[in-house]
Amino acid sequence: MPVPRHILEVRQFDRSFLLKLFERAELMRSLAGSGFSTRLQGKLMATLFFEPSTRTRLSFEAAMTRLGGGVISAEYAGATSSAVKGETIEDTARIVAGYADLLVIRHPEAGAAARAAAVVDVPVINAGDGPNEHPTQALLDLYTIWKELGRIDGLRIALVGDLRYGRAARSLALLLTQTRDTELFLVAPPTVRMSQELQLALADAGLRVTELDDLEGLASSLDVVYQTRIQRERFSDLADYEAARGRYIIDRAFMSRFNPRGIVLHPLPRVDEIHPSVDDDPRAAYFRQARHGLYLRMALLDWILGEQPAPVVNAYSSGAAAPAGGDSAS
Ligand code: CP
Numbered sequence: 001m002p003v004p005r006h007i008l009e010v011r012q013f014d015r016s017f018l019l020k021l022f023e024r025a026e027l028m029r030s031l032a033g034s035g036f037s038t039r040l041q042g043k044l045m046a047t048l049f050f051e052p053s054t055r056t057r058l059s060f061e062a063a064m065t066r067l068g069g070g071v072i073s074a075e076y077a078g079a080t081s082s083a084v085k086g087e088t089i090e091d092t093a094r095i096v097a098g099y100a101d102l103l104v105i106r107h108p109e110a111g112a113a114a115r116a117a118a119v120v121d122v123p124v125i126n127a128g129d130g131p132n133e134h135p136t137q138a139l140l141d142l143y144t145i146w147k148e149l150g151r152i153d154g155l156r157i158a159l160v161g162d163l164r165y166g167r168a169a170r171s172l173a174l175l176l177t178q179t180r181d182t183e184l185f186l187v188a189p190p191t192v193r194m195s196q197e198l199q200l201a202l203a204d205a206g207l208r209v210t211e212l213d214d215l216e217g218l219a220s221s222l223d224v225v226y227q228t229r230i231q232r233e234r235f236s237d238l239a240d241y242e243a244a245r246g247r248y249i250i251d252r253a254f255m256s257r258f259n260p261r262g263i264v265l266h267p268l269p270r271v272d273e274i275h276p277s278v279d280d281d282p283r284a285a286y287f288r289q290a291r292h293g294l295y296l297r298m299a300l301l302d303w304i305l306g307e308q309p310a311p312v313v314n315a316y317s318s319g320a321a322a323p324a325g326g327d328s329a330s
Contacts, residue, residue: 007125010175028298040069046100050078063298131165138171140293158185161228163194168267177205186211189244219257251275
C-alpha cells in the first residue's frame, strides 16, 4: 500500500502498512530521544480544532515541532475562527491550505475532514469527526498493543463503555479487522451498545464478536481491556447519560481478577470509569498509550510530508523497550 495522502478513516489501512508504520514509530521514538530533528524543516502544519482536545492536538503539534516543522493552530476554531460567521469547513480548509502544507482537523460533524480533503490540494488528517471516526487514535491504540504485548494477533480484547457514540472504540474495532484470530468482546450499557450494523461488518471481516454484560467474568482471560468514557456531550437526553455512566468501572477489585499479563487502555480523557488507584498498576497502560501517540503521529507526519527515506537509527538504542515478541505474522 502506498503512503496515504489523507488520513480520514481506518478502512484505508492494510496490515502491511500498519506494521511498517509501527516500525517507523519506533524509529521516531529513538529520534525524539536524541532531541529535535530537522527532517520536516520548512514544512508547516495547521491544526483546526472545532472540538476540545488535549492529547490529539498537542501530540500532533509536539510531533511536528520535534521533526523541525512549524505549526499554526486554531485551538477553539468553533468559537474564534470565521466558522462563527458562518464559514463552511470547505472554505476554511481552502483558505488554510494556502498557508500550510498539511491540515489536522477535529470537527463535531461526521465526514467534515473528508469534505475538507475533497477541496484542498494538501494532505488532511481527521483528528476526530463527531461520533464517526478517530483514525490516528486507533493507529496509536494498535501500536500500543503491539508495543506492550509484542503482537497484534491471537488476542482477546474487550471494548467497554460507550460503543455507540465513541469514535475511538469504533475506529479501533474497525482497525482490528486487520489482525488475525482476534476475539472481540463488546461490553456496554444498554443505551450505548454498538450498532448491529457495525457488529455485522466486524464479523463479516473475520472478527469473532461477542456482546455481553458481564465484564468481571471475563477479567482473567482478557489480554486487553479498552475502557472508554460515556460521552455526556453526545447525549441529547441527560437521563440516558445518567443511566449509562457508572455501570463498568475499572478499580482495584477488577484488577485483582484481571489477567496478570494483560493491559488496560483508554483513549482518555477519563471521568470516573477508571479509578485513580489503578494508575500505579503496571498493567495500567493508558498514560504510556498517550505517549506512544506522539511517536506514532511523528511517524505519520514524517511519512506523509517527508521527502527523505526513513531515518537510519537503531530503534532500540535510546532506552526504548523492544516489543515483547515482535509480530508473529508480519
Ligand atoms: N484521545 C483523545 O482524542 O484525546 P483528546 O480529546 O484530548 O484529543
